[in-house]
Amino acid sequence: MTITQPDLSVFETVESEVRSYCRSWPAVFDRAQGSRMYDEDGHAYLDFFAGAGSLNYGHNNPVLKRALIDYLERDGVTHGLDMSTSAKRAFLESFQELVLRPRDLPYKVMFPGPTGTNAVEAALKLARKVKGREAIVSFTNAFHGMSLGSLAVTGNAFKRAGAGVPLVHGTPMPFDNYFEGTVPDFLWFERLLEDQGSGLNKPAAVIVETVQGEGGINVARPEWLRALADLCVRQDMLLIVDDIQMGCGRTGAFFSFEEAGVVPDIVTLSKSISGYGLPMSLCLFRPELDIWEPGEHNGTFRGNNPAFVTAAATLETYWSDGSAMEKQTRARGEQVEEALISITEENPDDVREYRGRGLVWGMEFHEKARAGRVAQRAFELGLLIETSGPESEVVKLLPALTITPEELDEGLRIVARAVRETAETV
Incomplete structure (x- = not known):
C-alpha cells in the first residue's frame, strides 16, 4: 500500500511528547466503520486493535449509533453526575436482567468515573475500607491503570517509573506459570501469609487479570484461578478481578472468570461496557461490601448518559442470547489459533x-x-496491531468480536506475511 506522508506538524508541535500509538501508526485517521479505519486520504486499515479492547462490537456499530443519535436528537440528558435518569435506569435494568441474573451474580453496581483506572481505584479503596487493611497483592506483569493506586499494583517498570513518587501498599506475587511449572502454585504466597516473620502485611485484597493483556497475553489456568479464590477465602482476603480489557465477551463468556467457576468479591469493568467507545466504567461488588457513605467516592463524569444508552443497546443486541455471542467469539478464536499454529510451524526458529x-x-x-x-x-500492509509484554516482545491480536470470518482471515494473512518479511530483513 502506497501511503503519502501525512501532515503531522500540529501533532508534533502542539501535542505532548507522551503520545504513543500515533508514533506506531503515522496516519491521520478520519473515519471508521466495523473493523476498518480510513485515513484522510482514503486508505483503509483493517483493525486488529479495537480501541485497545474498547470497541468489541466494531467502529460506529449501526445499531448502537442509531440508539445514540435518537437519544441526542430528543435532547436526552448528556451529563448527570449520579442523578437518576431514564438512560441510567434502562442500563441498570438491562444489566441486571441480561448479565447479572442469568449468572446468579448479586452484585451492586457503582459508577466510579469514566475510565478503567477509576474503577480500579474504587475497588482498592473499597477493599481497604471493608477490611481495615492497607496492603494489596497483585501479580507479576499485571497492568491495572495509570493513576497512582493502580500503578502501585502494576508490574511494568516503565509505567511505574512515571509516577515520580513511591508506589506503596502493593506487593507482587508470581502469576500463573511464572516459574514454568517448577514451583507449586501459591507456595511462596501462602508461606508468607502464614509466617509471622515474613514482613508481609496482611492484605485486604488480591487483584488479578484472568488474561494479562498489556503484560503479554498471559493466560491464567482455570484451576489456578480457583486455587487463588480458595486461598482468598482461607486467608480472609477479598478477590478483585480486573475485567476491564478481558470482560464484555472478549474471552467468550461475558465475564472472563466464568470459565473458572469463581465468583469474585469485586469486579472492575470498562472499555467495551459502553459498546461504542464512549467512556464508562463499573465497579461491581457483593452487597455486603457496600459500606460506602453517600458521596464518599464521587466524580464529575461518572454519569455518562450517552454511554448508558449505547451500553443498554449493546446488551439488548448482543447479550439477550449470550450463548450466541459466546459461540461466535470462540469460533473466531479457533480461526485465529489455527492461523497462529501455521505461522509457528512455518517459523519454528523465530516464534x-x-x-x-x-x-x-x-x-x-x-x-x-x-x-x-x-x-x-503489518501497518505498512494495512493492518493495525500492537505489541505487549514488559519488553514489547509479543504481537497482540485484539480484533472486534463482530469481525467477519473473511476479515479475520485477511488480517491473519497479513500477520503471516509480516512475520515472513521481517525474518528476511534480520
Missing part, C-alpha cells in the same frame, strides 16, 4: 510461543525486537 483465549491472542518471538518490526510491517 517462541503463541497463546490466548477467545479473541485475544499473542505471539511471542525469541528476538524481542521482532514483534515491533512485525507490527510496523
Whole structure:
C-alpha cells in the first residue's frame, strides 16, 4: 500500500511528547466503520486493535449509533453526575436482567468515573475500607491503570517509573506459570501469609487479570484461578478481578472468570461496557461490601448518559442470547489459533510461543525486537496491531468480536506475511 506522508506538524508541535500509538501508526485517521479505519486520504486499515479492547462490537456499530443519535436528537440528558435518569435506569435494568441474573451474580453496581483506572481505584479503596487493611497483592506483569493506586499494583517498570513518587501498599506475587511449572502454585504466597516473620502485611485484597493483556497475553489456568479464590477465602482476603480489557465477551463468556467457576468479591469493568467507545466504567461488588457513605467516592463524569444508552443497546443486541455471542467469539478464536499454529510451524526458529483465549491472542518471538518490526510491517500492509509484554516482545491480536470470518482471515494473512518479511530483513 502506497501511503503519502501525512501532515503531522500540529501533532508534533502542539501535542505532548507522551503520545504513543500515533508514533506506531503515522496516519491521520478520519473515519471508521466495523473493523476498518480510513485515513484522510482514503486508505483503509483493517483493525486488529479495537480501541485497545474498547470497541468489541466494531467502529460506529449501526445499531448502537442509531440508539445514540435518537437519544441526542430528543435532547436526552448528556451529563448527570449520579442523578437518576431514564438512560441510567434502562442500563441498570438491562444489566441486571441480561448479565447479572442469568449468572446468579448479586452484585451492586457503582459508577466510579469514566475510565478503567477509576474503577480500579474504587475497588482498592473499597477493599481497604471493608477490611481495615492497607496492603494489596497483585501479580507479576499485571497492568491495572495509570493513576497512582493502580500503578502501585502494576508490574511494568516503565509505567511505574512515571509516577515520580513511591508506589506503596502493593506487593507482587508470581502469576500463573511464572516459574514454568517448577514451583507449586501459591507456595511462596501462602508461606508468607502464614509466617509471622515474613514482613508481609496482611492484605485486604488480591487483584488479578484472568488474561494479562498489556503484560503479554498471559493466560491464567482455570484451576489456578480457583486455587487463588480458595486461598482468598482461607486467608480472609477479598478477590478483585480486573475485567476491564478481558470482560464484555472478549474471552467468550461475558465475564472472563466464568470459565473458572469463581465468583469474585469485586469486579472492575470498562472499555467495551459502553459498546461504542464512549467512556464508562463499573465497579461491581457483593452487597455486603457496600459500606460506602453517600458521596464518599464521587466524580464529575461518572454519569455518562450517552454511554448508558449505547451500553443498554449493546446488551439488548448482543447479550439477550449470550450463548450466541459466546459461540461466535470462540469460533473466531479457533480461526485465529489455527492461523497462529501455521505461522509457528512455518517459523519454528523465530516464534517462541503463541497463546490466548477467545479473541485475544499473542505471539511471542525469541528476538524481542521482532514483534515491533512485525507490527510496523503489518501497518505498512494495512493492518493495525500492537505489541505487549514488559519488553514489547509479543504481537497482540485484539480484533472486534463482530469481525467477519473473511476479515479475520485477511488480517491473519497479513500477520503471516509480516512475520515472513521481517525474518528476511534480520
